[in-house]
């Protein structure tokens with residue numbers, strides 16, 4: 483028995499590691515009945531990656547220690563200290579995981595110490611996950627190249643000789659030591675890049691606001707509204723990493739763009755319902771000749787502040803449209819602005835029913851003969867807007883944050899937001915109805931933005947098709 487274990491030690495240790503990773507991921511994943519099969523598998527895959535990435539990086543750090551730190555006792559002490567620090571970060575930040583998994587609200591802690599600890603944790607988490615993903619890609623490409631080369635050599639040897647070559651002959655041609663060394667160095671360099679990128683996204687990219695100008699052509703736009711400019715802000719998410727000062731800076735930028743109308747598309751708080759007053763005060767400085775309007779997002783619904791924040795906004799002259807419309811008048815002509823709340827539901831079926839119910843209400847608010855603009859937080863609603871054909875011309879939404887981590891510059895839609903919806907950022911058209919998805923100015927989850935800059939949109943309405 484012992485000799486069997488000795489003979490198969492590498493295989494057995496691998497099987498045990500894989501089993502433990504799978505078990506850990508299964509334990510962390512929300513139950514199938516709670517989130518449905520798609521999100522169960524998605525969360526399971528994410529947690530497998532997460533645990534595997536942590537094991538990978540711990541192994542790499544231990545390797546580095548063995549290479550550069552002389553003396554076993556010193557290494558052991560450093561490993562214990564590093565292990566304790568590592569555990570502290572996980573335990574300290576466990577609250578934010580709870581909020582992600584079970585919607586338990588965690589009060590944002592704005593103290594510098596907490597912000598630094600949380601920032602370091604998220605930097606490590608995003609960097610280590612992305613770095614590990616790159617290592618897998620690198621390893622897969624390397625492996626595929628070697629296999630292809632091996633097949634090619636077999637084929638050539640087979641063509642050159644009547645009989646197939648002996649396997650021993652191929653084994654005499656292993657990858658050179660220099661090549662292996664070069665590949666290892668390259669893999670380390672490649673996998674370190676996400677840590678630098680995550681640092682950039684945390685310290686700079688997160689608040690590097692972009693003003694996006696989007697022209698929307700509408701056949702039935704009243705003449706008076708030609709060139710009418712609507713500023714859209716979304717997903718403010720006030721919290722430790724999205725301060726009132728930063729929001730006020732966005733307000734100043736927006737006012738400087740001199741829009742005719744300002745619209746807000748939900749998610750004013752992050753996890754802390756008590757932050758609603760500060761969020762409203764930070765946005766109260768928005769100015770536009772035709773007013774400031776908005777709708778509510780899922781964070782207002784989950785924080786149970788829909789009534790209270792609507793009142794707070796109203797006191798500042800900002801009108802939240804809750805299954806309501808507002809007629810925007812200019813030179814005797816009218817633009818119809820409609821806003822709806824976030825749909826509710828414990829699962830997709832319930833959510834869909836609620837969307838249908840709300841869109842039936844929207845149908846009654848639509849004004850024929852003019853442009854109807856719908857403010858709704860979640861872009862997936864757009865699909866049902868087009869399916870039902872309720873007379874909406876343009877939908878403005880937010881919610882996705884453009885994925886926060888995005889490779890849209892490589893291929894449109896290559897971002898984390900795509901895991902939830904096809905409409906992850908920017909302009910879309912379906913069945914003659916248009917949608918614009920704003921990337922928002924705040925963050926939730928990890929306070930990092932890479933390839934998905936915070937956005938203030940200026941939507942310019944023009945007549946035409």
Ligand SMILES: [Fe+2]
Pocket residue numbers: 717719749881882883922926
């Ligand atoms: Fe959001």
